[in-house]
Amino acid sequence: MASDTVLAGKIDSLEARIDYYPTHEIAGFRLRPGKPFPFGATLVPGGVNFSVFSSYAFTCVLVLFEKGSVEPLAEISFPDSFRIGHVWSMMVFDLDCERIEYGYRMDGPFDTVAGHRFNKDKILLDPYAKAVGGRDVWGTSPDWDSLFPYRGRLVFEDFDWEDDRPLEVPIEDLVIYEMHIRSFTRHPSSGVRHPGTFAAMRDKIPYIKELGVTCVELMPIYEFDEFENSRRHPDTGEMLYNYWGYSTVNFFAPKAGFAATGRLGMQVDELKNLVKELHKNNIEVILDVVFNHTAEGDERGPTFSFRGIDNKTYYMLTPEGYYYNFSGCGNTLNCNNPIVRSIVLDCLRYWASEYHIDGFRFDLAAILGRDPWGAPLSNPPLLESLAFDPVLGKCKLIAEAWDAGGLYQVGSFPAFGRWAEWNGKYRDDLRCFLKGDSGKVGSLAQRIQGSPDLYGWNGRGPTASINFITCHDGFSMYDLFSYNEKHNEANGENNNDGGNDNDSWNCGCEGETSDPGIINFRKRLIRNAWTILMVSHGIPMVLMGDEMGRTQRGNNNTYCQDNDLNWLDWGLMDENADLLRFARNMVSFRMAHPVLRNRYHLSNQDYMGSGYADISWHGESAWNADWSDESRTLAFMLCGKHAKSGTVCDEYIYVAMNSHWETKCFEIPMPAPDSGKWYVAVNTAMPSPEDIFEPGKEPELGDQGHFLVTPYSVVVLVAR
Template sequence: MIIHPEKSALEQGLPFPMGATWDGAGANFALFSENAEKVELCLFDPTGQHEIARHVLPVRTDYVWHGYLPDVKPGLLYGYRVHGPYAPEQGHRFNANKLLVDPYARGLFGKLINHDAHYSYNRASLAEDLSFDDRDNAPYIPKCILTDPTLPSETEPPLHTSWSDTIIYELHVVGSTRLNPGVKEKLRGTFSGLTSDAFLNHLQDLGVRAVELLPTFPFTDETHLVDKGLTNYWGYSPYTFFAPEPRYLSGLKSKIDVTGGMGEFRAMVQRFHAVGIEVILDVVYNHTGEGGHLGTTLSLRGIDNANYYRLIHNNCRHYVNDTGCGNTLDISHPRVLQMVMDSLRYWVEYGLVDGFRFDLTCSLARIDGVFHTHSGFLAAIGQDPVLAHVKLIAEPWDLGIGGYHLGGFPRRWSEWNDRYRNTVREFWRGGENTMMELAHRITGSDDIFGSRGRHPRSSINFITAHDGFTLEDLVSYGHKHNEDNKENNRDGCSENYSWNCGVEGPTDVAAINELRQRQKRNFIATLFLSQGVPMLVSGDEMGRTQKGNNNAYCQDNAVSWTDWQNISDDGLLEFVKKMIRIRSGCTAFRRSEYFTGQEIDGGPIKDITWWSPAGHEMTHDDWYIPHAKCLGFHMACPYKGVRGERLMVMMNAHHDTVPFHLPPPAYGERWHILLNTISVTEDISSKIVKAGDVFTLEGHSLVMLSSSAMATDQQIVQG
């Protein structure tokens, strides 16, 4: 179907590719809108402040409006005005007074300024969104940049780091470098700042193999935050999906970048690759920053609200809100799904990224409101050749009905495992009836993933994430303290499975501070000795605190930034490095298959054996003693040619010491103490215990022993 609404100065052009595409002689513009009556392409001068031309897209093919503008070059600034009915009760919110951002814009120029002109209705009207606002918002919205589409040439092939070798470091572009004195001031808080020598050296010293960047698409600062003097810090409110966030660019903001900022972004990725670190993007395709029915009109709402968003049946004025953010994109619509897939391919082909973590992934895989593993989104991902080699991580839930599906994604996916987080936290704070659950979690959550033919790498293990307490706060606060968010402490999760060790917040009591440090080491040790893929949050390795705020999404300040000059726990950083060395050097902690509990090499030693502190293999009754909080596991490790290697880990979450009877000689005659979280200063490498000895396991501690084949963590690395 082709419709010629009226004559235009533009040539007809093509309905593909979507967005603005420069071909060397001019540019093709294509925008999907089924319900629009007319689409105008608005051009701006290099300052972005003055509209210099307005052209009607002359042709509509299969609901894609398109036109070709000859004799233009990269750097041209543009936006759209889309005409159609303003009838919210019918799902239509067209308002041509609003300049709209192209959802396919490859770059943005200027700043999104919070202003009432972004609302299609009169906010002062008693009729709310049923009223109409005729103000022009062009002075307050970024302009889209026509970019040079040249594909990058990367001399080195992608890293393709195996899942078993992957250690993820979750970070925020701003928070990781804003206070880092080793980063040039003008680069702090930017993509370029992340690849400064100071920060890269830190990551290399740690031994991480991938960084996971919190959202980097352009995002909004919601009005309710601006009214309180706050901003959106995390960035989970995008309004376009192909451009890097301008505030993360180090270039002059008054100069148009013909790459749209992708040049700087790509240089960052290449620098990470050069030191063996992959880049994973945290992406948000489940909703936009336009909010609910009383939200702003920045892009999709004004382009074709009824098709881009899921609306409530029989009440199209309102949105399905499975995301908790006011709206939900309708990924089941072919054109919306196309936009998401085009975006993913773009960041792989042009941005060179290595994977994606999908925010609220269940909302992307719903059919008629119900989660399905054979949804169009999951099917499209599964067959796409460009995405075939990238890492895929699901946040396996949303806020809709039936929205929790941990373990429910296809085999190729990995998933954030919140049951791992909760179980490990509950065990170490001394919770009862946790040992069986803990055993499943630290062996890769086979009970969740194994029955579906999946593998340990399906589980992304984490103790903390950007959302929630930091590691320091996990051991320092029993309750959230979100008063700085100005929501009367109502926001954020109330159950954190945390323990303040006896005092709420900072204290000068030495015994409590020592216990807190030990607990942090217990958490870190558990994380890196568990099967699955570990994720560490930026700053946790140095004791970063948010002062009890477990929902710092709106704190773009010292609450969220890593303080590089006032490290609260000097020994923790070295301990984290040690644990990563141990994990990286020993394949026993990076298995591609689950433990079987079966004898190996003709017996009698099993691949894993669970031990009671009484000195025998755990029985059925041992697992279900309510007050029991101490156990151990023995691993046979026939790897790297070391046939006789044995490892023994003992964990005690009791307040008091526990006499732990070591296994008999068949499991290992002599043991070197490789790790003891009770202290990080004492030299334990020369200490040896023997089979059958009674080891005094201090309260709230984890001890790791290695057989005579491996005496130190350095030998494990070399082993």
């Protein structure tokens, strides 16, 4: 008989539904053949429907544990009659869903050349598990000898969403804030009760709201193992973790270690509460999803889930049975296999419907367009399926359009009319212009318009371009203007990790300095970056902490650092209050001006009869931009009558950018006669608070015809 401790007693509805009536009994558990769909463990009246797929397994055993127990409570072999095709399914009745953990044993061939790595000694995590135990509290050392380290759990889907649903904010109105759950509040200065958790982020929503961003993009929040490849730094002894989490253990389960209630198994509720509260504040949630590889690594890695269930299906394998490594992380998920495609679709549908997630950013998304042998597909079925899926119909889909195998698809990612891209060229061109490189003015003009050179040729608008200058990969913005070279010694890899193509500039001193001239100059460059980013067409994305000058002390690859290299120091709010004020006002400026947020590419023509093109280009002479290779200046004017493709009326906006080392006198074009005078909204050369003015409070420009633009500074005027 099964233990009384896991039998929940009589289920009232059991007798009422003959399709949920036990027909078998094994090891004291009452059972009946299950339903193949949906995969995973699903609560049904009186019991749980377990369903799992494997193409090549001979047998399958359901292994049940009491929560946290080392030894299994029971092992129930699926009777052969319970298998339909390649799917084993079984209903088990009378389980105490709160106290059960489950896994599978799969027996099948171990023939590595043929791609099979079954091992019936392993207890495997269900790829469709909705919650995972075993890493319940961040940083708590696991039992390394455990036979069942990642433990499937059952989840109730009874959350009280009230009237919440995904917000469906038009993508052109987003300002994205890329952030890491733990980093956001783990620093002691955060002042929250449960640092580093979903609950803590919820406490900080007022800060996000005040910053003005309309969307948070969360670095991986589903179950990963911070102890994967963990080690101590050979010199400092510092513990180094899999901190960022770009290595998936399970695609459906939120990371328990990010929940204050993780030790209570309530991470699902805590995360849903966070999403619900963000939505109440009109802030969307985008998840960074990593479907390019898993935490099982290559043939030397552990077997805890996919490898033991159906290695040949889930992974791209060489003809010799080794793992293709287009991810740079040991293995590559076989995304265009129909089975794997289904799990990706099921997963995203689940997050969209059950967690009300507003969109997804796909890590190394170029991999999703490779065939099972690694060749790029011209019409990748997974990307098409995601683009046209009905549940995901209003979700934002954003690709990191490259991979570690050398496939670079910025501008050519198969978009199917839906996909946006992290625009790596925006980042590169902006960085070069900001530090005064020559030959960048032409590229800058493209980037400011939403990169029509990349996206216009196939009918994609500026909304295809996620504009960013910094992201989690690489320098923070403060470091971008404080270091010429990376300084990754803290990672324990002899400074060999991380990119070397940073396009950064230390402004005369490598790293920290007490020279006020250098400090102020760096801050001016940061303000320049914020300004151009916020007046560019496309979707701006900023990195957590860049609004207050967060430093990683020159480390451009902090993937393993669970310390203040990643943690946001909230003391910077005071220390760099001027930067924070500027960032808030710059976001506010963007949101106040629809002329900056067109859905379609600018035409460089006047189609509204205003006498001015929607965008016009200028330089030291009005109407005469200097496009020469040596030019480091550019100005443009947006005609307010063309805002939102002429559907709304906005003020005229004029932006002058000078990345030359000399002051330049810009001749200012006159706005339309009925558009009034020029007012100074932004001058990054000025000290705070005269560097930026709130919308409606801008001072009138004295000389309406000219503006002396200081070296390495940006000026924004509005006409009304």
